[in-house]
Amino acid sequence: MNIEADARARAAEQLGGTGAFPQPWMREIFLAVPRHRFVPDTVWLEEADGYRSFTRSSDEDRWMSLVYDPGEALVTQVDDGRTPAGAVGEVPTSSISALGAVFAMLAETGLEPGHHVLEIGAGTGYNAALLAERAAAGQVTTVEIDPAVCAQARTALAATGYEQVTVVRADGEHGYPPDRPYDLVLSTAAVLHVPYAWVEQTRPGGVIVTPWRTAFCNYGLARLTVGADGTACGRFAGAMTFMTVRGQRPHTPITDLYSAERWQQARESLLAPDDLVRRLADPHAAFAVGLRLPGVAHWPQDGGHWWCSSNSWAHADDEGALHQWGPRDLATETARALDAWHADGRPTLFEYGLTVAKDATAFWLGDPGHPLPLQEPR
Structure with missing residues (x-):
């Protein structure tokens, strides 16, 4: 077995053992998409003084192990691309998400063959390829704000047979109106406020899944269903930490x-x-x-x-x-x-939810009929 095949097989076994594939199609798409072909040869590893570049050519076994590590994200860009390889980076600004997080999010989407999907944050293109395996490549649009990251994702998708995925360089907070309406909007970056454009571009009954955070607490995962009244409502479905969309960085x-x-x-x-x-x-x-x-x-x-x-x-x-x-x-x-x-009885984050309307977002505990009062400063 070669290095890549061995790493992928180990990852599949580990993910399966943790329940990351609750539906058979999830394991199938993992095995179908070669994750290593979406990761650049140079990645960034956190060390005591910051982020330092690490190349595939320096240690291919370790590089492949990092790519297929089920529990760790892999940083592919630091400082919005301003820091060159060999220098010390300060802030990670693009990554390929940990496999466990990728499939935990996919499990919340209700994704079906033929669904029309908008992904916010193309990153390496790997997540778009997974979506394309399930929904069909011509049904997936992915939006990326960073020009270099966008170009890399487009190249990787075309090179691996997913050239029908639409890759757009744009600000994902605005969605992508030309391809609306969507059955699913899936963001791979966290937001402090769910953009109403995502709600407007999702069909009634469609779903929005996005990492979510506050200034105080950097984790959450919101799963919202769009209603015929133009609002999106749902619970927090998980505790995940993701980079924040550029326009909402705290x-x-x-x-x-x-x-x-x-x-x-x-x-x-x-x-x-x-x-x-x-x-x-x-x-x-x-x-x-x-x-x-x-x-x-x-x-x-x-x-x-x-x-x-x-x-x-x-x-x-x-x-x-x-x-x-x-x-x-x-x-x-x-x-x-x-x-x-x-x-309130020390509720877990899973007991909270939010309703996103055009002009306001309301948080609630238990159900939308029990809004959470915001604390007024004294």
Whole structure:
């Protein structure tokens, strides 16, 4: 057995063992599409100082193993393509998703032969090829904003026999109106807000599946069904972390708000023994807080934790000392959101949902009849 065949066979066995192929067609399309032919020879691996390039020619066995690793995404571009191979990259900006995530998303689509599909984010083209194997190549349109990534995906699809897939260089937030309506819109990048263009371009009864996030919490997977009333409604179906579409990348204004002088001006206190950081370690709690505190970011750094909104920040160190600056009390707001989550019975993220209308998005718990109140800052 050659290197590629061996790696693919191992991946199929591992994926099958974890239940990644709940329907027979999913295993069939995995075996039909040669994933390694969609991955560039140069990829980027995270190291202590950033992302460094790794080439297929330097170690083909390892490269192939990385390509077919069921649990790991593989970065194919850093810094929007500005960093050349051999230099150190800072931010991953395009990748081929982990196989486990790819098939978990496909399982939510309800994809059938003949379905008309719009994919947001062509990436390497691999996902479009999988969609084409199930729906038919002439039924798939994939949109990619990055010109170099788009060209690579188009080349890879044509070289592997999927030249009938329509590859469009465009901003995926706008969808692709010429080929509407779609039975399925599938995004391979996360959004903070589901673009209404996707709803408008999906037929009634059609499905939108997209990774989703808040500024506070970087994971989620939304599965929405489009109704005849022009809204899309559904639950969060999974917890996945994806890169964010370029037009919605969160901007945290901490560098504009923070200074040594403001640190000296900050209000000081101690966190209670039942501290926020410990409570936020529950991923379902962090998800719920993100729904209730739109626009508030939270991240760990150097042993401490930061919060930041458009006009305020807070920092808790590993000994419980809390510094806050600005008109908002972000620590108290977070505590109130956590208390509300506890009062609701500590629901999992799968119990939440959202309804996307033309002018607004509403979140709910249990069913759309129980909207989630957004917490007003004090």
